[in-house]
Amino acid sequence: MKRMSLLAALGASLIAGAIALPVAAQGTDTKAVLAKLKPKDFPSQPIEFTVVYPAGGGMDVTARLLAKYVEKVSGERIVVNNRTGGAGMVGHAYLATQAKPDGYTVGIIANLVWGDAMLRAQGKWSYTDLEPVGYINSDALTWIGQTDGALKGRSLKDVLQIARDKPSTLRVAIVPGSMWEYLVEQLETASGGKFLRVPFQGGGPGITALVGGNVDIAQGFLAEYRGHLEAGKVAPIAVAAGARLVNQKDVATFNEVLGASDYVWNVIRFAVTPKGTPADRKAYLGAIMKAAMQDPELIEEYRKAGAFFDATLAGSASIATDLDKYATRERDFYQKSGRLK
Amino acid sequence: MDALAGLATGFGVILTPGNLYYCLLGSLIGTLVGVLPGVGPLAALALLMPMTFVLTPVAGMAMLASIFYGAMYGGSTTSILVNIPGEAASVVTCLDGHQLARQGRAGAALGIAALGSFFAGTLSLIALTLFAPALAAVAIRFGPPENFALMVLGLVCTLYMISGSTAKGVLMIALGFLAAAVGIDVVNGKERFTFDSIQLTAGIELLAVVIGLFGVSEILANVESQARSTLVANRIRGLWPTREDWRVSWRPILRGSGLGFLLGIVPGGGPVTASFMSYALERRIATQPERFGHGAMEGVAGPESANNAAVGGSMIPLLSLGIPGNAVTALLLGSLVIHGIQPGPLFMTQRPDLFWGVVASMYVGNVFLLLLNLPLVGIWVQLLRVPYRILFPLVLLLSVVGTYSANKNLFDLWVMLGFGIAGYLLRKLEYDLAPFVISFVLAPLLEQSLRQSLVMSPDGALILAQRPVTAGLLVVALVLAALMFRRPVRLGDN
Amino acid sequence: MAERALNCFWILLGIAAAIHAHGLGMFGPSGPESGLFPLIAGLLIAATGIYLLVGKTATTNPAWPRGPALWRVLGVVAGLTLLAGATQYVGFAVASAITMLVLLKSVERAGWIESLAITLAAVTVVMGLFGHLLGMPLPRGPWGW
Numbered sequence: 014m015k016r017m018s019l020l021a022a023l024g025a026s027l028i029a030g031a032i033a034l035p036v037a038a039q040g041t042d043t044k045a046v047l048a049k050l051k052p053k054d055f056p057s058q059p060i061e062f063t064v065v066y067p068a069g070g071g072m073d074v075t076a077r078l079l080a081k082y083v084e085k086v087s088g089e090r091i092v093v094n095n096r097t098g099g100a101g102m103v104g105h106a107y108l109a110t111q112a113k114p115d116g117y118t119v120g121i122i123a124n125l126v127w128g129d130a131m132l133r134a135q136g137k138w139s140y141t142d143l144e145p146v147g148y149i150n151s152d153a154l155t156w157i158g159q160t161d162g163a164l165k166g167r168s169l170k171d172v173l174q175i176a177r178d179k180p181s182t183l184r185v186a187i188v189p190g191s192m193w194e195y196l197v198e199q200l201e202t203a204s205g206g207k208f209l210r211v212p213f214q215g216g217g218p219g220i221t222a223l224v225g226g227n228v229d230i231a232q233g234f235l236a237e238y239r240g241h242l243e244a245g246k247v248a249p250i251a252v253a254a255g256a257r258l259v260n261q262k263d264v265a266t267f268n269e270v271l272g273a274s275d276y277v278w279n280v281i282r283f284a285v286t287p288k289g290t291p292a293d294r295k296a297y298l299g300a301i302m303k304a305a306m307q308d309p310e311l312i313e314e315y316r317k318a319g320a321f322f323d324a325t326l327a328g329s330a331s332i333a334t335d336l337d338k339y340a341t342r343e344r345d346f347y348q349k350s351g352r353l354k
Numbered sequence: 355m356d357a358l359a360g361l362a363t364g365f366g367v368i369l370t371p372g373n374l375y376y377c378l379l380g381s382l383i384g385t386l387v388g389v390l391p392g393v394g395p396l397a398a399l400a401l402l403m404p405m406t407f408v409l410t411p412v413a414g415m416a417m418l419a420s421i422f423y424g425a426m427y428g429g430s431t432t433s434i435l436v437n438i439p440g441e442a443a444s445v446v447t448c449l450d451g452h453q454l455a456r457q458g459r460a461g462a463a464l465g466i467a468a469l470g471s472f473f474a475g476t477l478s479l480i481a482l483t484l485f486a487p488a489l490a491a492v493a494i495r496f497g498p499p500e501n502f503a504l505m506v507l508g509l510v511c512t513l514y515m516i517s518g519s520t521a522k523g524v525l526m527i528a529l530g531f532l533a534a535a536v537g538i539d540v541v542n543g544k545e546r547f548t549f550d551s552i553q554l555t556a557g558i559e560l561l562a563v564v565i566g567l568f569g570v571s572e573i574l575a576n577v578e579s580q581a582r583s584t585l586v587a588n589r590i591r592g593l594w595p596t597r598e599d600w601r602v603s604w605r606p607i608l609r610g611s612g613l614g615f616l617l618g619i620v621p622g623g624g625p626v627t628a629s630f631m632s633y634a635l636e637r638r639i640a641t642q643p644e645r646f647g648h649g650a651m652e653g654v655a656g657p658e659s660a661n662n663a664a665v666g667g668s669m670i671p672l673l674s675l676g677i678p679g680n681a682v683t684a685l686l687l688g689s690l691v692i693h694g695i696q697p698g699p700l701f702m703t704q705r706p707d708l709f710w711g712v713v714a715s716m717y718v719g720n721v722f723l724l725l726l727n728l729p730l731v732g733i734w735v736q737l738l739r740v741p742y743r744i745l746f747p748l749v750l751l752l753s754v755v756g757t758y759s760a761n762k763n764l765f766d767l768w769v770m771l772g773f774g775i776a777g778y779l780l781r782k783l784e785y786d787l788a789p790f791v792i793s794f795v796l797a798p799l800l801e802q803s804l805r806q807s808l809v810m811s812p813d814g815a816l817i818l819a820q821r822p823v824t825a826g827l828l829v830v831a832l833v834l835a836a837l838m839f840r841r842p843v844r845l846g847d848n
Numbered sequence: 849m850a851e852r853a854l855n856c857f858w859i860l861l862g863i864a865a866a867i868h869a870h871g872l873g874m875f876g877p878s879g880p881e882s883g884l885f886p887l888i889a890g891l892l893i894a895a896t897g898i899y900l901l902v903g904k905t906a907t908t909n910p911a912w913p914r915g916p917a918l919w920r921v922l923g924v925v926a927g928l929t930l931l932a933g934a935t936q937y938v939g940f941a942v943a944s945a946i947t948m949l950v951l952l953k954s955v956e957r958a959g960w961i962e963s964l965a966i967t968l969a970a971v972t973v974v975m976g977l978f979g980h981l982l983g984m985p986l987p988r989g990p991w992g993w
Contacts, residue, residue, distance in 0.1 A: 057992075058992060059985075061985055067400075067681060067684065067685070068396075068399070068400035068403060068685045068688060069400075069403075069678075069681075069684045069685035069686070069687055069688025069689065070684065070688060073688055074688050074691050074692055077403070077404065077407075077692055078692060080404075081407065092983065092985050093404065094762055094985050095400055095761075095762065096761060096762045096763060097760075097761045097762075097763075098556030098557070098559070098761050098763060099537065099538060099552075099555045099556030099557065100538065102538075102552060102555050102556055103552065103553065103555070103556045103761065103763055103765075106552045107763070111936075133555070134552070135550055135552075137552060181812070182812065184810045189540065189541065189542050189543035190538075190542075190543030191543075194543075209809060209810055209812075209878075210809065211498075211806055211809050211810045212540065212541045212542065212802075212805075212806060212809065213540075213806075214540050214802075217677075217678070217684075218621075221494065221621070221677050222497060222498075224494055224675070224677075225494040225495045225496065225497055226495065226497075227495075227497030227498065227810065228810065236691070236696070239696050239698065240675075240676040240696050240697060240698015240699060240700065240701070241676075241698055241699060242698075243698055243700055244698055244699035244700045246699060314694065317694055318691060318696075390977075397984075398982065401982040401983055401984050402982065402983075404983070521896050521899055521900055521903070522896075522900070524892065524896055525858060525892075525893055525896040525897070525900075528862075528888075528889045528890075528892035528893045528896070529889070529893060531885060531886070531888075531889035532865055532886055532889040532890060532893065535869075535885060535886040535889070539882040541882070542881075542882060544872060544882045546869075546872060546882055546883075546886060547865075547868060547886070570924075570928070573924060574921050574924055574925070577920045577921060577923075577924055577955055578913045578917045578918075578920060578921050579917070743952075743955075743956040743958065744966060747948050747951050747952060747966065747967075747970055748970045748973070748974075750924070750927075750928070750951070751944055751947075751948065751970055751971070751974050752974060754928070754931060754932075754944070755940075755974055755978055755984075755986070758986075759978070759984055762985070764932065764935060764936055764987070767928075767931070767932035767935070768932050770928075771925070771928045771929065771932055774925075774928070775925060778921075779850075779854075782850075782910040782912070783850065783851055783854060783910055784910075797885070801880075801885045804879070804880070805878075805879055805880055808878050808879030808880070809878045809879065814879070815879075
């Protein structure tokens with residue numbers, strides 16, 4: 014069953030890739046399709062891409078690159094606006110409860126919104142208040158260690174062995190209340206080992222602490238540690254993705270090392286509109302984003318930034334339904350781990 | 355000598371009309387956002403970043419960096435002229451800078467601030483040029499225990515800053531700690547003092563606090579005593595710093611440069627901390643500390659040099675390791691990533707053109723800013739003659755937009771208003787508000803780094819004694835604290 | 849009088865904060881928990897409040913605004929309240945224009961023509977500077993600006 018879906022996914026990605034190129038080459042066709050979908054009275058002013066994290070971060074870079082190519086394919090003016098605070102909480106709540114559903118506000122968000130909605134929104138809003146209009150890209154959480162020092166050349170199995178033999182000696186950088194912590198928790202439960210979880214405010218500071226020798230293992234995305242990887246300072250241990258990543262073929266997944274299937278912790282980035290946005294505007298927004306996402310230059314830019322494309326989501330006929338499957342998986346984890354009743 | 359050859363390459367890259375133009379443009383915009391109350395370098399950089407996508411990476415970086423340090427130049431202007439900090443790193447400049455303006459010496463204060471900024475900026479660049487890789491290697495080892503010790507030292511310095519009643523000052527420091535605790539505890543994700551409000555979950559925005567406490571409350575106090583139709587009733591005495599001003603200022607400028615540079619390099623530091631600590635240092639070592647708060651030139655020279663030097667310092671981990679130490683450098687990193695460049699430890703060897711181009715652009719930018727700011731002194735001083743009733747609604751409006759620009763969250767306006775009213779009342783009752791701000795900035799870092807240190811240490815609190823830098827900083831802090839209590843403590847009013 | 853009231857407020861605030869903080873947990877397995885630092889801060893606030901209340905500190909006698917001065921201060925507070933509250937509904941341009949007019953008329957008692965001129969100039973400068981030069985999206989009203 015697992016092999017089947019993997020093959021299907023591979024096929025889908027091949028097809029998606031095959032489609033992507035000709036469409037982009039026939040730019041005039043895209044333009045015609047977009048012109049047909051364009052509502053009469055929309056847009057009459059710039060469209061705001063709302064990013065709920067600070068300028069300069071991974072999410073912000075993703076949104077700004079997307080904005081650049083959406084402007085290129087559609088000719089519409091896009092403004093990227095960072096509505097920050099509380100690690101995304103404030104921006105998520107703004108999008109779900111305050112933003113006008115008129116098509117001029119598009120949230121460029123990540124699946125971290127589910128955790129906020131399920132665990133921290135206190136029933137004031139739900140992630141169904143945000144309707145997905147397009148998938149952008151994904152990043153997988155990777156465990157990395159220093160290339161010299163105690164963990165030099167150690168595999169994931171070795172690391173877990175150390176955590177069992179000498180519990181609470183290995184220091185792992187985490188971000189509390191998010192996938193950085195959940196992954197460590199899963200590993201501890203499954204392997205019976207114990208780590209020292211050193212809390213940081215984001216993935217980046219944790220990687221800095223690794224390079225400075227203040228923690229033994231950091232968790233992060235390729236874009237965050239690539240500089241140190243190229244300099245030979247850090248090396249990946251394992252990646253929490255469903256399958257090995259195309260841009261890091263030699264890095265094993267947690268699942269294959271541990272013979273499991275639930276060590277999947279990705280950031281999935283997608284675009285949403287507030288619930289109630291008129292269907293024709295939503296369709297147009299979805300179309301211009303899809304057109305931008307088929308531009309090989311943008312795909313290359315995202316690849317260079319370290320992101321990968323989830324074949325199921327990229328080739329999805331109904332992005333909302335497919336994202337919902339992931340959200341349900343996350344909800345199951347929260348229920349199983351007692352965070353959600 | 356590699357460094358000098360590299361710098362020559364850098365100048366070769368930057369000295370083209372196009373690159374110089376963007377450097378000049380950035381300097382101009384930076385001065386402007388510094389002058390505007392509320393709008394800080396972070397908001398301005400976020401707004402202007404898209405403009406740089408069409409430029410070459412070196413032109414874009416030169417422009418964004420020059421906005422960053424340009425804002426440090428401009429920030430002092432508003433502090434000195436209208437007693438409202440142009441950005442958070444200029445809060446302490448208000449204390450003595452505006453007093454100088456009231457005495458008709460705004461020109462001298464502005465001149466010292468501009469020249470101090472120039473010297474500090476250039477000195478920090480020289481240090482960056484010569485020692486960047488070595489300093490970066492030290493900075494990266496700076497972990498939670500070292501950060502904790504640094505924050506303790508900062509807090510002890512804050513004690514030296516208290517003017518007037520010590521008890522009231524201590525109360526303000528404690529209040530700063532409490533206000534900083536509001537929101538999500540970053541160590542374990544627990545909510546504190548949020549009372550089920552999504553807005554409070556995000557914590558209290560520093561910019562809204564600063565603009566409220568210093569901007570709104572200042573306006574309230576001014577409209578109350580409408581006696582003065584303009585800000586400075588006194589005759590304006592001289593536009594330039596005198597020989598005497600220089601005599602008292604050159605040492606604070608040098609000290610501020612060194613302190614700011616070091617605080618810029620380490621993760622927990624930055625321009626805000628640097629300016630506060632420089633002020634505390636100057637006041638501690640002054641022969642007549644009682645002059646502070648009544649127009650001491652050292653109180654302008656030190657902090658204004660320190661915040662500029664901190665910018666140079668904070669570029670070191672960014673350019674040599676690809677590690678951003680604060681929100682502004684994180685944004686610079688992001689703009690490089692959008693250009694398809696991922697700075698890391700190899701940045702200097704792989705892209706020497708870019709590394710040295712940016713460094714060279716900063717030398718050039720500092721010269722631009724000096725040439726720009728000195729003639730502006732005369733114009734700014736004339737601003738003091740504008741009737742206050744025309745000036746204040748505009749300042750108020752700019753404060754509101756500036757506060758909003760930080761997070762684009764209207765809740766921050768309520769925070770600003772609340773702190774404005776509180777600040778007005780507290781000032782009436784002779785409370786010193788600066789310790790509140792610095793404790794509000796330091797408290798989260800102090801708490802987080804202590805708890806991180808204890809989590810990562812198998813030996814508990816011993817980790818603070820095992821790490822030499824940590825232990826050294828803590829000893830210095832202890833000695834400073836002891837010195838403070840050696841002289842008779844002035845509790846209550848004095 | 850005001851000083852005494854404030855000191856009582858500090859004591860109450862400090863105690864309330866300490867109680868809330870206590871509920872957040874003091875010590876965990878690896879050191880201080882969320883509550884320890886706020887608890888210390890709260891207790892310190894309450895203690896200095898008590899010290900200031902009973903200690904032999906010279907009470908300050910601030911000159912509180914009265915008459916027109918009080919109205920001017922309240923006018924600015926009212927103006928800012930209006931701005932913070934109304935922006936969400938009518939957009940920044942309209943809200944700030946109304947606030948400016950209120951301020952100029954009530955606080956400064958300026959003439960209509962002068963008030964209108966200053967308002968127009970200030971709002972134009974701010975909107976131009978932020979909306980256009982810096983490209984910052986300011987809150988819009990239902991009419992699109």
